[in-house]
Amino acid sequence: MTGLRIVTIGLLATVQDLGRIGHLGHGITTGGALDAFSLRCANRLLGNPDDLAGIEIAIAGMTLIATCNLQLSLCGAEVTLHIDDEPQEMEQRLTVTAGSTITIGRAITGTYSYLAVKGGIDTVPVLGSRSTVVREGLGGLNGQALKAGDLLPVSNHLESATIGKKPRRRRHENIVKTSTQSDTLTLRFVAGLHYDDVTENCRQTLSVQNFTISGAANRMAIPLNGDPINTGLTKLWSEATCLGSIQIPPDGQPLVLLNDRQTMGGYPQLGVIIPPDRVRLGQARAGQRVQLEAVTLAAAEQVIWLHQHYEETHLKAISNLENSAP
Amino acid sequence: MRWSYAGLTGIRVSHDGPPSPAVTASLLALRDRLSKKWPQGLTDCVLGYHTLTLFFDPEELSRDAVVAAIDDLDSNQEIQPDMGRTVELPVWYSEESGEDLQAVAHNSGLSMEAVIRLHSSRPYNAYATGFAPGFCYLGDVDEQLEIPRLRTPRRFVPAGSVAIADRQTAVYPKVSPGGWHLLGRCPLTLFDLAQTPPGLIAVGDQVVFKPISRDEFFSLGGSL
Numbered sequence: 309m310t311g312l313r314i315v316t317i318g319l320l321a322t323v324q325d326l327g328r329i330g331h332l333g334h335g336i337t338t339g340g341a342l343d344a345f346s347l348r349c350a351n352r353l354l355g356n357p358d359d360l361a362g363i364e365i366a367i368a369g370m371t372l373i374a375t376c377n378l379q380l381s382l383c384g385a386e387v388t389l390h391i392d393d394e395p396q397e398m399e400q401r402l403t404v405t406a407g408s409t410i411t412i413g414r415a416i417t418g419t420y421s422y423l424a425v426k427g428g429i430d431t432v433p434v435l436g437s438r439s440t441v442v443r444e445g446l447g448g449l450n451g452q453a454l455k456a457g458d459l460l461p462v463s464n465h466l467e468s469a470t471i472g473k474k475p476r477r478r479r480h481e482n483i484v485k486t487s488t489q490s491d492t493l494t495l496r497f498v499a500g501l502h503y504d505d506v507t508e509n510c511r512q513t514l515s516v517q518n519f520t521i522s523g524a525a526n527r528m529a530i531p532l533n534g535d536p537i538n539t540g541l542t543k544l545w546s547e548a549t550c551l552g553s554i555q556i557p558p559d560g561q562p563l564v565l566l567n568d569r570q571t572m573g574g575y576p577q578l579g580v581i582i583p584p585d586r587v588r589l590g591q592a593r594a595g596q597r598v599q600l601e602a603v604t605l606a607a608a609e610q611v612i613w614l615h616q617h618y619e620e621t622h623l624k625a626i627s628n629l630e631n632s633a634p
Numbered sequence: 635m636r637w638s639y640a641g642l643t644g645i646r647v648s649h650d651g652p653p654s655p656a657v658t659a660s661l662l663a664l665r666d667r668l669s670k671k672w673p674q675g676l677t678d679c680v681l682g683y684h685t686l687t688l689f690f691d692p693e694e695l696s697r698d699a700v701v702a703a704i705d706d707l708d709s710n711q712e713i714q715p716d717m718g719r720t721v722e723l724p725v726w727y728s729e730e731s732g733e734d735l736q737a738v739a740h741n742s743g744l745s746m747e748a749v750i751r752l753h754s755s756r757p758y759n760a761y762a763t764g765f766a767p768g769f770c771y772l773g774d775v776d777e778q779l780e781i782p783r784l785r786t787p788r789r790f791v792p793a794g795s796v797a798i799a800d801r802q803t804a805v806y807p808k809v810s811p812g813g814w815h816l817l818g819r820c821p822l823t824l825f826d827l828a829q830t831p832p833g834l835i836a837v838g839d840q841v842v843f844k845p846i847s848r849d850e851f852f853s854l855g856g857s858l
Contacts, residue, residue: 332678332689334833335763434827444767445808501638501646545653546762546771547682548689550641571680572764572771580641608642 310376310406311462312425314454318368318414322527323429323448323460324422325361328437332548332571339439339447340567342527342590343420345619346384350424352626353381353401360428361438363454365421367593369412370454372423374404378462379426385418385591401630418591430463441568443528492518492597495564495589497579498608500553506539506578513537514554514578514600519562523594527568529555530589532598536560539576546574552581554600562600564589582608584615635660637704645700646687653683653773655759655840659718661686662838668703676700681837683761683771718838720757723805725796725843726851727753727818731858732796734815741781750845752776753796753817757840758803768807768825768833772841775801787813794820794856796843807833821846821856 314321324347327340341347341364348358363370369387374380382389382398389396390411391404398421404410415421431438431449440448449458503511519532537560549555549572553565556576564581565573579602581589589598603611640646647664649657658681665679665686675695680687690700727750729735739746758772765771775798783799788811791797795806797814806812807824820843824834835841846854 330677332680333763333837334831335765335767335769446767498642499639501640504638545683545685546764547685548640548644548646548680548687548764550644550687552641570765572682572762582642605639605642612642 309459309461311374311378311430312363312410312460313373313375314456314458314460315371315373315409316456317370317454318365320366321370321454322364322440322442323361323431323454324364324439325428325437326359327439327567328435328441328447331435335571336435336444336446337441337569337571338551338567339437339441339527341420341422341439342567343384343422343587345587346420347422347424348619348623349399349626350381350383350422351428352623353383353399353630354379354424354426355627355630356424356426356428358623360424361431362422362424362429363460365412365423367415367419369414371412372410374406374408374410375459376406376462377404379403380410381424382412382421383424384421385415387415387421388413419593420591425462427462427464430461443568492599493585493588493592494599494601495581495585496601496603496608496611497552497554497581497585498603498605500550500577500579501547502539502541502544502576503578505541506576510537510539511578511602514562515602518597518599521589521592521594521596521598522561525594527566529563529565529569532562532564534561537562537578539578541576544574544576546572549573550577550580552583552586553577554579554581566590582612584612637701639697640687640689643692643697644687644689645697645704646685647704648685651684653761657684658759658761658838662718664704664707667707668700671703680764681762718760718836718840720840720842721835722842722844723796723820723822723834724846724850724854725754725818725820726846726848726856727796728848730848731819731851732817734797735817738779738781738798738815738817742778744778749779749817752779753798753803754843754845757842760835760837760839760841763833763835763837766807766810768835769804769810770833770835770837770841772803772835773801775803777801781815783813784815787811791816792819792858794822794824796820805835818845819851819856819858821851821854823855 324341327338434446445451519534522531555563637647678689739749762771791812793808795816796818799814
């Protein structure tokens with residue numbers, strides 16, 4: 309078996325694709341790349357289908373060795389990238405030879421970067437997805453986060469004929485917009501399951517203040533620190549959670565539920581962050597100021613439509629560029 | 635029954651009354667009818683204690699279509715709920731296999747034997763699956779056994795642990811953190827992805843716990 313050998317892990321790196329869809333009813337969460345667009349860009353650069361698995365790297369980088377010739381690309385949070393000590397740019401297709409060392413540095417801005425390989429990471433799919441959900445022990449390599457010494461299989465490595473070409477310098481400008489620390493990140497949300505059950509005063513406390521992202525953020529949820537939200541709702545029956553739900557636990561500090569969330573929850577869910585803003589939140593760092601802004605379903609749909617249009621345009625541009633390559 | 639939005643791609647149907655086996659059965663009937671109607675469009679149907687949340691693929695199905703179907707069913711059709719199967723789960727109740735058995739007895743002012751008898755003497759409705767794959771919320775536990783969750787959850791609850799909290803009971807399918815009180819251990823595999831469906835218990839099932847001995851526990855494949 310050949311592919312990518314993990315040498316070091318900075319903080320957390322997991323195999324992710326676009327998620328395990330359709331099993332919430334069995335208590336199995338979706339998982340999947342927190343910034344799916346960046347993974348899709350990385351796949352498109354290699355001519356891969358969008359849903360092939362890559363490696364999601366959180367903040368502190370990693371080092372790998374290619375055990376065969378392969379092509380790779382790196383998108384998402386801005387990081388430094390070296391192939392055998394030679395600096396390389398992100399957002400391009402790179403050819404590496406067997407034995408090469410791939411060094412990904414600490415994120416300069418943002419949190420999650422995505423390393424894709426031509427043909428995709430070929431770990432065993434579970435219920436149609438290779439996404440790792442560590443809490444459930446599903447996907448990836450034996451349901452675990454990657455660790456030093458792991459060997460990740462790559463499904464179709466390259467024939468030797470394609471080796472030796474200089475990497476083509478084709479940078480795709482502004483694939484990812486990452487907000488800077490000094491901005492206040494506005495997170496738009498639509499009314500959630502219990503929005504109608506709380507007082508106007510409670511809704512106000514959600515929207516009028518600035519929160520900061522807690523250091524306890526992970527792939528399950530991002531806690532926001534601020535003045536406590538008092539929902540007055542105590543005894544709720546457990547029910548389905550939504551991706552992006554603003555959940556209010558008893559301490560009043562909101563939790564925004566992400567891809568690895570538990571499928572059911574018993575705390576009030578006051579809103580659901582719209583998908584583009586949820587991804588921005590996922591890419592933001594601890595200490596980032598955020599503000600929550602209630603929007604109507606119609607307004608949310610307009611924003612989402614425009615955002616999808618923007619993403620699709622970029623993805624098409626990448627595909628066209630790569631297909632027109634000599 | 636009424637509905638509301640659950641984010642941009644979800645509709646949540648809820649019952650006003652308290653959760654009951656009849657509520658679960660009617661939500662299940664609604665789920666089955668709609669998932670048959672839109673096998674592609676509905677990506678997930680999640681039952682809560684008194685809710686059914688339907689998540690749809692907006693490329694395949696519009697929100698208005700889902701809402702219209704729910705309104706239509708609600709006003710025009712009497713859903714005939716189908717009561718679920720009965721699933722019997724063997725449990726070795728003991729202090730050795732259930733760390734909190736004595737504390738629960740103490741809390742309720744009953745003997746450990748009485749706790750076991752009360753816990754195993756009634757069928758439980760499987761209300762919902764969540765928390766972890768295959769973790770099924772069962773109820774209602776006899777009010778004499780009602781007990782709040784542990785103040786500090788355990789980091790590791792052994793697989794197969796049979797536990798109670800408030801008036802709920804459950805079996806932990808695999809090792810996980812947990813804040814419920816442990817009464818005993820079930821030797822069966824509760825969740826196996828190689829099986830269809832993967833869970834031994836499905837929402838809507840009636841679950842009965844049958845006390846077994848230590849020897850029976852091991853002969854049924856249990857391990858400590």
